[in-house]
Amino acid sequence: MTLPQNITVPNLSGERFRVRYHLTGTEDEARANADHLRNEQTVEFPTNLLPEGDLSERIMGQVEDFAPVADGVFSVTISYAVETAGAELPQLMNVVFSNGSFMSGVRVERLELPDSLLSGFRGPRFGIEGLRERLRVPDRPLLCTPIKPMGLSPERLADMAYRLALGGMDLIKDDHGITNLPFCPFEERVERCAEAVARANRETGFQCLYAANVTAPAHLMLERAIFARHAGAGALLISPAITGFDAARQLADDDRLDLPIVAHPAGSGNFVSGSEARYSLYVYYGQLHRLAGADAVVYMNYGGRFPISEQDCLDAKGGCRDAMGHFKTIFPAPGGGMTLGRIPELREFYGDEVVFVIGGDLHQHSADLTTNVREFLKLME
Amino acid sequence: MTLPQNITVPNLSGERFRVRYHLTGTEDEARANADHLRNEQTVEFPTNLLPEGDLSERIMGQVEDFAPVADGVFSVTISYAVETAGAELPQLMNVVFSNGSFMSGVRVERLELPDSLLSGFRGPRFGIEGLRERLRVPDRPLLCTPIKPMGLSPERLADMAYRLALGGMDLIKDDHGITNLPFCPFEERVERCAEAVARANRETGFQCLYAANVTAPAHLMLERAIFARHAGAGALLISPAITGFDAARQLADDDRLDLPIVAHPAGSGNFVSGSEARYSLYVYYGQLHRLAGADAVVYMNYGGRFPISEQDCLDAKGGCRDAMGHFKTIFPAPGGGMTLGRIPELREFYGDEVVFVIGGDLHQHSADLTTNVREFLKLME
Numbered sequence: 001m002t003l004p005q006n007i008t009v010p011n012l013s014g015e016r017f018r019v020r021y022h023l024t025g026t027e028d029e030a031r032a033n034a035d036h037l038r039n040e041q042t043v044e045f046p047t048n049l050l051p052e053g054d055l056s057e058r059i060m061g062q063v064e065d066f067a068p069v070a071d072g073v074f075s076v077t078i079s080y081a082v083e084t085a086g087a088e089l090p091q092l093m094n095v096v097f098s099n100g101s102f103m104s105g106v107r108v109e110r111l112e113l114p115d116s117l118l119s120g121f122r123g124p125r126f127g128i129e130g131l132r133e134r135l136r137v138p139d140r141p142l143l144c145t146p147i148k149p150m151g152l153s154p155e156r157l158a159d160m161a162y163r164l165a166l167g168g169m170d171l172i173k174d175d176h177g178i179t180n181l182p183f184c185p186f187e188e189r190v191e192r193c194a195e196a197v198a199r200a201n202r203e204t205g206f207q208c209l210y211a212a213n214v215t216a217p218a219h220l221m222l223e224r225a226i227f228a229r230h231a232g233a234g235a236l237l238i239s240p241a242i243t244g245f246d247a248a249r250q251l252a253d254d255d256r257l258d259l260p261i262v263a264h265p266a267g268s269g270n271f272v273s274g275s276e277a278r279y280s281l282y283v284y285y286g287q288l289h290r291l292a293g294a295d296a297v298v299y300m301n302y303g304g305r306f307p308i309s310e311q312d313c314l315d316a317k318g319g320c321r322d323a324m325g326h327f328k329t330i331f332p333a334p335g336g337g338m339t340l341g342r343i344p345e346l347r348e349f350y351g352d353e354v355v356f357v358i359g360g361d362l363h364q365h366s367a368d369l370t371t372n373v374r375e376f377l378k379l380m381e
Numbered sequence: 382m383t384l385p386q387n388i389t390v391p392n393l394s395g396e397r398f399r400v401r402y403h404l405t406g407t408e409d410e411a412r413a414n415a416d417h418l419r420n421e422q423t424v425e426f427p428t429n430l431l432p433e434g435d436l437s438e439r440i441m442g443q444v445e446d447f448a449p450v451a452d453g454v455f456s457v458t459i460s461y462a463v464e465t466a467g468a469e470l471p472q473l474m475n476v477v478f479s480n481g482s483f484m485s486g487v488r489v490e491r492l493e494l495p496d497s498l499l500s501g502f503r504g505p506r507f508g509i510e511g512l513r514e515r516l517r518v519p520d521r522p523l524l525c526t527p528i529k530p531m532g533l534s535p536e537r538l539a540d541m542a543y544r545l546a547l548g549g550m551d552l553i554k555d556d557h558g559i560t561n562l563p564f565c566p567f568e569e570r571v572e573r574c575a576e577a578v579a580r581a582n583r584e585t586g587f588q589c590l591y592a593a594n595v596t597a598p599a600h601l602m603l604e605r606a607i608f609a610r611h612a613g614a615g616a617l618l619i620s621p622a623i624t625g626f627d628a629a630r631q632l633a634d635d636d637r638l639d640l641p642i643v644a645h646p647a648g649s650g651n652f653v654s655g656s657e658a659r660y661s662l663y664v665y666y667g668q669l670h671r672l673a674g675a676d677a678v679v680y681m682n683y684g685g686r687f688p689i690s691e692q693d694c695l696d697a698k699g700g701c702r703d704a705m706g707h708f709k710t711i712f713p714a715p716g717g718g719m720t721l722g723r724i725p726e727l728r729e730f731y732g733d734e735v736v737f738v739i740g741g742d743l744h745q746h747s748a749d750l751t752t753n754v755r756e757f758l759k760l761m762e
């Protein structure tokens with residue numbers, strides 16, 4: 001024993017947050033894994049060497065609930081002292097699921113975060129209501145499309161943005177792979193696209209927003225976002241699975257920007273896709289993205305070109321739109337193989353508080369992009 | 382067709398980088414997935430609408446090689462124009478594997494990056510040789526241990542660091558879950574621990590390095606690293622799966638810091654663990670961490686408390702130590718259930734260019750930490 005006995009940890013409020021995990025296996029395995037997990041995510045220390053008192057009873061996670069939910073699947077709720085997460089998003093993510101990601105059959109299902117923890121985060125700056133206000137679209141589903149493909153010049157992308165905005169597109173975003181490329185430099189593209197969308201808005205009277213892709217090296221992200229703001233971009237696009245969630249949070253929190261954040265799921269299949277997926281879409285696209293300040297979260301829709309289930313999509317929707325302390329509700333933004341023909345079905349499925357992300361099918365429909373947007377919009381009425 | 386025909390993309394050098402993927406399924410499925418992948422990772426556009434010329438032939442990924450490697454597993458090499466990745470790490474990761482992470486049965490096996498792409502990155506500042514120089518340990522395996530458990534005060538952690546350094550520990554790192562906590566504030570801890578290790582070094586004549594955990598909110602990471610540098614920390618600890626890889630790269634590149642980077646695998650099980658793992662350990666802990674400037678990479682060892690295979694560990698070792706353009710070789714740092722008894726076997730397995738990360742067993746061995754370190758070190762001679 002290398003530690004003194006009965007260590008008291010100061011500054012513990014007694015408040016705890018809870019994480020509901022699903023553990024796969026026999027009941028004995030699940031109980032052993034729950035015990036491993038509550039240690040691994042906090043003290044990460046041999047239990048036999050851990051002093052009694054605060055370290056064992058308050059700092060180490062505590063199993064609050066254990067119940068079967070399906071054959072060979074157990075729902076386990078572990079509580080953690082709010083102080084273990086500080087008010088820092090990377091540390092919260094660290095306590096929720098860090099070394100646990102190496103265990104077999106563990107999935108993060110839900111976060112239950114008390115107000116005392118949530119109050120350390122601003123959350124989404126705009127949310128559903130704020131984004132609707134900026135767009136002046138009070139109630140129908142929103143339409144969003146990327147400008148692409150990679151390889152087009154800033155001039156051609158701006159021309160495409162103009163034609164899309166003229167048709168009444170709500171949100172026009174850089175494709176997630178179009179960042180700062182030798183054949184499409186960030187600054188030139190953002191200036192041209194923002195100008196093109198502003199020109200279309202003057203003609204239509206609409207308030208289409210152009211979301212500039214600021215997924216960038218860590219030391220340039222804020223700089224590019226500020227550039228985009230000054231160039232007239234109306235929103236920012238970021239891929240949190242690549243930049244880290246806190247990079248999005250930093251942009252959402254910055255008063256100099258004051259721009260809606262659209263999150264792209266590039267790379268997030270590592271977390272949510274497949275039978276071994278380690279996060280529910282509720283936590284990943286809903287709760288974590290709201291902590292990171294996103295106002296709309298793009299994810300892969302069911303029935304598109306990726307294997308995602310209807311239940312997963314309901315989960316994503318719930319994570320975005322269910323109550324979460326003082327946080328605003330945000331837009332689920334399903335995409336990844338959306339077609340004109342599916343809009344009525346999907347409107348039924350999602351309701352109207354949704355952003356439909358339309359890519360290829362908008363180009364398939366006819367050679368006239370502006371007309372195509374109008375066709376899509378008719379289905380939103 | 383909404384795009385003009387035969388678009389020429391300027392500024393393409395003709396240089397390409399290659400990614401070797403493993404695709405699981407029948408040959409027909411694998412061929413279809415390869416075709417999907419080369420599109421999805423670049424243009425992400427319906428192939429029938431893609432103009433002939435540069436967009437189809439140079440910007441879209443090209444399948445260079447397709448071969449069976451096992452029953453139902455195919456090795457597929459796709460090449461991409463180096464310009465699609467710019468010289469930005471987030472964008473390189475984006476082209477290597479973004480939406481592809483949602484496809485079933487796709488795993489990133491190897492990156493083949495030409496010098497023209499690698500030259501855009503500094504890579505590890507110290508590497509094996511540089512870290513050995515700082516430690517003045519020319520040839521044996523290095524020993525590393527975390528100070529923990531979470532819940533200890535800065536004073537107690539500093540006392541632990543002192544006793545460890547006195548025994549001859551090479552690298553002492555904050556545990557990955559010990560960041561900036563109400564009961565263990567970053568600044569007080571780093572000052573005390575750096576001082577304690579310096580004091581021990583004066584007594585022993587060794588050059589033990591203390592690695593301060595700078596895994597932090599995006600806007601505070603650099604600030605904390607600079608604080609740690611001034612407080613006398615000898616290295617920085619960061620968890621790239623949580624902060625994003627480019628946050629590590631930013632710290633490695635900063636001349637004001639000039640400190641070795643130790644990477645921790647918190648959260649990386651999402652990428653490398655399980656039968657559906659989407660990255661080989663070669664790419665993830667080796668190639669990506671070297672692009673991110675890490676000098677030593679902690680990962681879970683085989684035979685410890687997580688399900689990792691010997692082959693995976695050989696893979697991680699190879700990714701750290703194989704030639705990679707102008708990049709320095711770096712230390713594989715296996716941990717996660719290391720014991721005194723296993724050191725001879727693991728030394729055989731890894732050779733001497735390795736950091737052994739010892740946690741719990743160092744505390745199990747006897748109540749005298751300083752003696753325990755000496756016992757471990759004897760096995761390194």
